[in-house]
Amino acid sequence: MNTSHERDQTVMEMLSVKNGEGWKALRAIMTPTFTSGKIKNMFPLVCDKADALVKFSMKEAAEKPYVDIKKNFGRYTMDTIASCAFGIECNSLVDEKAEFPRKAEAFFNVSYTSVAKMMLAIFAPKLIKLFRLSINATETDFFIEVVKQTVAAREAREAGPRRGDFLDLLMEARDNADNPDTKHVLSDRSLVAQSVLFIIAGYETTANLLAFSTYLLAKNKDQQRRLRDELQKIVAEKGDITYQGIMEAKLLDACLQGESRDSTYGSITRFTPTWLLH
Numbered sequence: 001m002n003t004s005h006e007r008d009q010t011v012m013e014m015l016s017v018k019n020g021e022g023w024k025a026l027r028a029i030m031t032p033t034f035t036s037g038k039i040k041n042m043f044p045l046v047c048d049k050a051d052a053l054v055k056f057s058m059k060e061a062a063e064k065p066y067v068d069i070k071k072n073f074g075r076y077t078m079d080t081i082a083s084c085a086f087g088i089e090c091n092s093l094v095d096e097k098a099e100f101p102r103k104a105e106a107f108f109n110v111s112y113t114s115v116a117k118m119m120l121a122i123f124a125p126k127l128i129k130l131f132r133l134s135i136n137a138t139e140t141d142f143f144i145e146v147v148k149q150t151v152a153a154r155e156a157r158e159a160g161p162r163r164g165d166f167l168d169l170l171m172e173a174r175d176n177a178d179n180p181d182t183k184h185v186l187s188d189r190s191l192v193a194q195s196v197l198f199i200i201a202g203y204e205t206t207a208n209l210l211a212f213s214t215y216l217l218a219k220n221k222d223q224q225r226r227l228r229d230e231l232q233k234i235v236a237e238k239g240d241i242t243y244q245g246i247m248e249a250k251l252l253d254a255c256l257q258g259e260s261r262d263s264t265y266g267s268i269t270r271f272t273p274t275w276l277l278h
């Protein structure tokens with residue numbers, strides 16, 4: 001069980017809070033998580049979770065009057081990050097009552113208490129100190145515990161092939177701390193902090209992007225048709241949805257990023273404000 005003091009100390013170790021040399025050193029450890037080779041290796045896991053998302057949403061569509069797609073995208077994002085970066089199965093897209101997504105949803109839930117604490121932190125930080133209040137969500141403790149348990153499980157595992165994922169990169173940096181040639185040193189707390197940040201930072205951002213994009217595509221059938229045509233053409237060429245195929249999907253890029261690597265679809269950016277008016 002973590003105390004609020006421990007929770008706050010862990011949050012203070014996160015990359016997003018650091019600056020200067022401390023930030024630079026941490027970034028150097030974390031950046032190799034996203035080399036193209038590593039992303040290619042993650043691709044089958046991402047596809048598995050995408051299949052589970054479709055199955056879960058279709059089942060809901062058959063049973064309920066509507067599907068809360070933002071919630072489902074959150075579950076998809078959570079399962080994908082946990083699986084790719086930590087090898088954790090959180091079953092958010094299998095079990096409606098799974099603990100992982102419930103904690104993540106609660107983490108981002110804005111309550112009167114959380115707003116009041118935030119106001120205090122901004123306008124009366126001394127009171128926060130005096131009453132030893134924590135402005136960080138209590139759900140952070142759940143993610144800290146999950147990470148600690150996953151690290152312990154990996155440490156206890158017989159030596160075998162490494163996954164080479166995000167957690168392996170962090171553990172390697174931590175274990176190299178005694179090596180005089182090591183440039184970047186990571187403490188146990190910092191390892192946990194970066195892992196929790198990773199889970200939280202990718203969750204709401206990606207789920208929101210997917211939810212807004214889906215909404216805009218639903219409102220703009222012509223654009224939706226163009227996108228479907230592009231993807232069907234690529235699938236027909238490649239025989240399936242492949243990493244290479246997704247990299248070639250310029251219109252998909254334009255829809256999700258608001259701009260494309262290909263100037264042909266650059267105009268999509270200019271559509272965006274008009275889409276919102278429909």
Ligand code: HEM
Pocket residue numbers: 015016017027081197198199201202203205206209
């Ligand atoms: C569409 C999805 C995403 C958006 C829009 C987004 C947006 C952002 C933004 C704006 C920042 C900078 C925050 C700042 O400077 O204070 C940031 C930082 C960060 N994001 Fe994301 N993000 C997304 C997905 C992800 C994913 C999937 C992960 C990890 C799995 C992730 C991990 C991080 C981390 C670790 C940082 C801190 C980087 C640093 O301080 O050097 N993000 N993100």
